[in-house]
Amino acid sequence: MVWSIDNEKCLRCGTCVSVCPIIALDLKERGIICDKTKCTLCNNCSKACPVKAIKVEK
Numbered sequence: 001m002v003w004s005i006d007n008e009k010c011l012r013c014g015t016c017v018s019v020c021p022i023i024a025l026d027l028k029e030r031g032i033i034c035d036k037t038k039c040t041l042c043n044n045c046s047k048a049c050p051v052k053a054i055k056v057e058k
Helices: 013-019 042-046
Strands: 003-007 025-028 032-035 054-057
Touching: 003 032, 013 025, 013 042, 042 054
Parallel strands: none
Antiparallel strands: 003 054, 025 032
16 A cells, blocks of 8 residues: 655645544644545545645556
């Protein structure tokens, strides 16, 4: 599983957090945190990101 975020691109808008069906993402002051033990790699977050800052690879 590879889940990565480009924190320089990330707007910290929280869109990815709101579309995560299992609440694996959390918006913190320093950026988005992914609980990789919960993440199912559904790709909803990367599809929803307005600046394409998230990459999900199975």
